[in-house]
Amino acid sequence: MSGLLLMCYEFFMTGLFAIGGGLATIPFLKEMAVKYNWFTLNDLTTMIAVSESTPGPIGVNMSTYVGNSMYGFIGGILATLSLVAPSIIVICIIAKMLKKFKDSKIVKSVFEGLRPAVVGLVLSAMVSIFAGALLYVDKYTTSGNLMDLWNIKAIILFVCLLVFYQWKNKIHPIFIILIAASMGVVFGF
Template sequence: MIYLQLAYVFFKIGLFTIGGGMAMLPLIHEEMTAREWMTNDEFLDVLAISEMTPGPMVVNAATFVGYRISGIPGSLVATLSLILPSLLIVCLIGALWQRHRNDKVSLRILSIVRPVIAGMVLAAATKLLIASVFPLGGRGIEFLAGHTFDWRSVAIFVTVFIATWRFRANPLIALACGGAVGIVLMG
């Protein structure tokens, strides 16, 4: 039965996706193409659509594949199966975490992990900034090895940063303004 198969595959992807969907792209790609649920081109399209629409890539892929295979019921089965492993695991370990979060060992682990996370977020911000200021094959000034310098991205970045950092602006409004400026300026 197709629903069971969908449920099985996406439960498996949910269970083995650790540390973010991007790390598991090869597994998802293989599961999808080996079963002929998606062609290679469709897979790349879903990746592109995921960049443009809200939601994590894996969730989007599950909804898309489920829909292609058996309509809306299929997309619901695939998406719900994907999040089921996390739900089960959190319900199993949640109580344990609440009980031990203030133990000495937990506090020591967290005092190391907190700066690690902070460093990771800083790196992610920097990478994202570089990717948007020096896009590959953009229309701005030629810079290096096909990368171009985009002053509009710099302007948006600086404005959003100052607005949220200095003036505590609502991130949603900042995002909406950034997107609107993009529609007007980028092209």
């Protein structure tokens, strides 16, 4: 029982101090691996791989995996709830304050500056996702041949999906994801 409590405490602290999204939790998990013998760094590598290849936010997937490997299903639930509890508390407080100061000129002007910055951040994340999905950066850097850079199959699928989604933009993103997953399997991406 005390082990379970300690695990919840560690995940609560991770949720409280990991700022900047799911990947920010990785250093905390590494520290847990070193500090306690809950899992090894090798296990953690597997956990990250699985978290990235299953649906859902990566941070949530990892806390579930760690809790699950230690205390089964209940452990997974408790670890994840501990991880998200600080978010719920902090965000509710901020949301309440924002509601109160919604019409303040200062708050409004600050958000006018934040919005374009977030678009820039999303673009930066997008460029990385694009490079990973549509290009063979590793292959290109070793061979130096520009022809090796393009993942032709992926680029063709990308253009088709893009055109299809522009044309039928009422369609739900879920269908685009399902089509692309089956294409990936059928054509061996």
